[in-house]
Amino acid sequence: MTSAPARRHAIDLDDFSGDEIEALLETAESMKEVLAREIKQVPALRGRNVVNMFYEESTRTRISFELAARALSANIVNFTARGSSVEKGESLVDTVRTLQALGADIVVMRHSQAGAPYLAAQHFRGSVINAGDGRHAHPTQALLDLFTIRERLGQVRGVQVVIVGDIVHSRVARSNLWGLTRMGAHVTLCAPPTLLGPAAYWTATWPEVRVCHRFDEALAGADVVMALRLQKERQQAGLLPSLREYTRRYGLTPERLERLGERTLIMHPGPMNEGVEIAPEAVVAPNAVIEAQVTNGVAVRMALLYRLAG
Amino acid sequence: MEAVGLELRALRSPRGNMRYLIKSGSIIDPARRVATVGDILVADGVVQHVVDLAELHAETEQPDDDVVVINARGAVVAPGFTDLHAHLREPGDEHKETVATGTLAAARGGFTTLCAMPSTRPTPDSAAAVRLLQELARRDGHVHVDVVGALTVGREGRALAELGELAEAGCIAFSDAGRPVADAALMRNAMAYAAELGLPVMAHCDDPRLSAGWAMHEGVVSTRLGLPGTPAAAEVAAVAREIALAEDTGCHLHLCQVSTAGAVALIRAARARGVHVTAEVSPHHLTLTDRWVLGSLAPRPEPAAPVNKPRRRRNPNPELSLPSWLDPALLPPYDSSTRVSPPLRSEEDVEALLEGLRDGTIDAIATGHTPQSRVEKECEYGLAAPGISALETALALVLTLVHRGELDLVDLVAKLTEGPASVLGRSPATLRPGSRADIVIFDPDRAWTVDASQFASRSRSTPLQGQRLKGQVILTMVSGRIAYRRDEGEAAGSAQPSPSRLEGILGNE
Structure with missing residues (x-):
């Protein structure tokens, strides 16, 4: 197995090589086995903080990420734009900086505007996963x-x-x-x-x-x-x-x-x-x-x- | 470093009766189509005397004690530039720009006259509002400011502004600045009215239904990035309508910030049949494409070969031998500094704009300086306000065309001086004795790196951040007074320009 270079963000597949995708799919097969067990959890991400930052409602994608993070023993919290500081006019950049300060390691982000994850990634020291941005990528x-x-x-x-x-x-x-x-x-x-x-x-x-x-x-x-x-x-x-x-x-x-x-x-x-x-x-x-x-x-x-x- | 040797003592003496001798500059006077080496004596705010050193037995001016000598050897001396299209934001949006900061930015860019677009609040749709702007310009302006009056009340596109009163108050044109008048009948009435007043209507051409929700130009890049696009047809259709109305009313139509090949073709055809239509293009639409929205996702461009003639000059200074292209990959993807209105277009559009500029279809280069605050720019691409800080990079950006051999330096200066003057119906800017001493001195070869944090403008948004450009203003004189002089500190470490390299650019064959 060729070990692909370190990756910080997953914003689109345009910067994934065929080998890297192949490796991910193989890992996913192992993960699928984990999910078939009675105890659907491994400790791989214990102690890591994952934030679901959803500016657009998407129950299925949000729950899918939530279950994935829990199966890896990560701490996961959900942030939705509704009723949050976003409705009071906080910018994406400020929100991301705040999540950073709160100790988020990975931000999973859904947004109505194409390219928003690139902006978030510029202001976040951890990883950004794009869970759908406008018409751009998923x-x-x-x-x-x-x-x-x-x-x-x-x-x-x-x-x-x-x-x-x-x-x-x-x-x-x-x-x-x-x-x-x-x-x-x-x-x-x-x-x-x-x-x-x-x-x-x-x-x-x-x-x-x-x-x-x-x-x-x-x-x-x-x-x-x-x-x-x-x-x-x-x-x-x-x-x-x-x-x-x-x-x-x-x-x-x-x-x-x-x-x-x-x-x-x-x-x-x-x-x-x-x-x-x-x-x-x-x-x-x-x-x-x-x-x-x-x-x-x-x-x-x-x-x-x-x-x-x- | 003696490119500009100024005696500071003299600078501190009272204004008004200062005399300057600009020595040994390469004088470009587009009105007379001449490029020569010579001296210019300025006193009492006007050009007194021009000595052409190429003439045998030319008498060099003997500087006496009260003359400040400006050594312009190796630099270009030209009439100050006129910008037909700048937003000054004051009054109303002083957090974006003020008359003081905007006109200082203009002076730093070599502009001595600005046409202020009526995007200020209150809208200059009454004589009182225009006079307020004029008063601000008199008080705080570093350069001459002309006011473009609103075409409709509040720029809302519903009712004609009192154009007659605005004309009496000194407006030089009418426009709804960035808000196309949707109602064709109202536009027709406005043009008929303006025609009688003898003033141009400046139109920003866009069909708002075709461009609804746009974030960028529609094409290969918008398709890849998933950004809502506005088709070139949105501009072309609107240009066609405005030309038809101008032809119908006899009005002088001036098209702002033309960005598409289709628009250039329409203007060319209209001019050929005698319609009074003029046009401007911005430095960024002449040099950048929608690929800039890709930022670091863009493949690195191939170094472009000189297009027209092979370069005769050698590069004696390797540090000045810059790549002849600009690199979008310095920006992150979806950088909001690439969001302008109209949007950056395709390669083919840029080619057509250049051709239009060369063949005279496009009269002038206008910066389209549209300051926005950081809050309005540091956000998602589609939500970011369009507009960039353009005054301080305009000259160097269009000089890339000269350095690439696509445009002649004299023609370029003409598009910044004579062209805009003719759009405004003014006698062409010139350095002839007796003319107002609005003068720019610039070194077309001086390399610098764009650092927006050093801008005089309050707006720091530019797609050129970090780019190496060639060509910088050394000194700008407005009515015989120095409005801007490059700080010698900025010049530290750079090579002094030499006349030999300049000759190559002037191409005096």
């Missing part, structure tokens, strides 16, 4: 997606992945682009033009990526379909004619499910809008791994916390 989601694909298909290299939906607004899509391309998967982005933008905007950064506006074309030969949440506000903002048309053209409908066959993995980062981007039948299909993604999230986050704690 590295632990991408890691758990890689873990799940590898677990189910044996490897990531050479796998055909279709990411479909509201890509332009999706931090999940961006982090997955880094992770999947670095691990050798073939990625197709599929969305209406209003939720994607010009193909060249994407291929300039990720040259291997294919862009396709027709879902049925994109699905041919797919090993994995990753459907993204469509916020209903997108239709109100004029980006879509109607949810009905969106579902017809880009939804994972029962008809498409049928055509896919049973070997194609169906993934969704959640939370889902059932009946919009994904049909209820697809959620419970045998090849759907949406719950496994959630389960694997805890193991992957344990692996990352462990890695940053050195």
Whole structure:
């Protein structure tokens, strides 16, 4: 096993090498074993202070990090913007400095503004883990997606992945682009033009990526379909004619499910809008791994916390 | 270190009747398209006498006792620069900037005239508010300040300001400064009204619906960083509308801070068919791209080869042989000092702006100095207020274009002097005898490192923090009085500029 150099922050997967991701996924496998035990706890991070700093509500990600930190015996506290000094106008920089002074070792951060974790990292001596910033990045989601694909298909290299939906607004899509391309998967982005933008905007950064506006074309030969949440506000903002048309053209409908066959993995980062981007039948299909993604999230986050704690 | 030999004793004597002899400078007078080596005698606030040392038998001025000699050997002497676009913030936002700090920053940047944008509070939409600003400028100003009046009441885009009264009060143009007038009918009325008054309407062109929620330019970088982008089309569409209205009303339309290739093409076409439209571009839009938002995530740029002509001069001083590019990787990713309005655009836009500047489509370089306080900048990128402190880096930043061989030094000086003067309908700034002694002396070759903590401006936000630049103002004279002189302490350890290197820049073939 090649030992990757020390890492302080995990803000996006853009600065993770393939080897480093591989090592993390292997650690996550061990962590998954720990989680399968009756006593789901190891002392690896005993005495460390982890703070969940969530400027945006996200119950599932917050709980996942909380369980991951507890399974490693870390002290974890939750900080939510609501009802805190943030509502009284405290800046992000001041908040981070305060957490620093309180003795935080690792800050897990969710924020509505892209790039906010970089600002936090500049003013924090410990580690910053990005738990989602605006449309920018959600590295632990991408890691758990890689873990799940590898677990189910044996490897990531050479796998055909279709990411479909509201890509332009999706931090999940961006982090997955880094992770999947670095691990050798073939990625197709599929969305209406209003939720994607010009193909060249994407291929300039990720040259291997294919862009396709027709879902049925994109699905041919797919090993994995990753459907993204469509916020209903997108239709109100004029980006879509109607949810009905969106579902017809880009939804994972029962008809498409049928055509896919049973070997194609169906993934969704959640939370889902059932009946919009994904049909209820697809959620419970045998090849759907949406719950496994959630389960694997805890193991992957344990692996990352462990890695940053050195 | 004798680049500027000043007698301090003389400086302390009463103002007004001071006489200065600027000796042996490389005089660039864009109004006359000349670049020569010579002496300039300044007295009573005006240029008295210019001696061209290239002329045989030229009589060198014999300095008598009451003349302060300024040795400008190896430096450029030019008419003081005019900035068409600066926000001074006083009254109303003195925590961002004051007339005193902003105009001192201007003097340090070589500017002797500033056009103050009407973003102050109270809004200069009445004669009383304009007079307050003028009074502040008289009391605290280190350089000349002209007031741009508001176009609409409170800059709210609902009702015309009393433009006639504003014109009588001395406003030199009208603008809603950074707030595009959404209502096309109101804009048309404003232009028709301003046309009759003979004053330009300065328009910041942006379609607010297209740019809603923007954090940066929409393109490859915004896509990678997940920041909401504003498309170039938001500017281009607005420019098209304003040009149509100017053509319709006969108004002089001046376009502020043009940033897109599409806008340059529209302006070029409009001028060709005789529409009275002028335009300015900022130093940062001419030199930086949206890649600067990547900061350290940006791949290091390749050193650019000289574009136009091969460099004839050799570099005798290795410490001055700088890379001809600027390095965005000195910044962290998402650094709010790269957030400006309009945003930094693409490589292609920068190329088109340069071409527009060269072919005369763009008349002037204007700093777009927009001071913001630390609180407004030290926050999340999308929440940070757009705007940077630009006056003190403007000259050195645009000189990178000269050093890269993309722009001629005389043309550059023209875009800082003659160009803005013509936009304002003034006789071109010149160093001819009898003209007001607004003079800048700068060394185009002097290397320095940008340190915002040393700025005179209250605003310290600049994407250039830590960059090595070449070209620095040595002395700025406003109406025959020294408004700024580089502290000799700052010059410690640097090599004295030599005329030989300057000749290469002047390119006098």
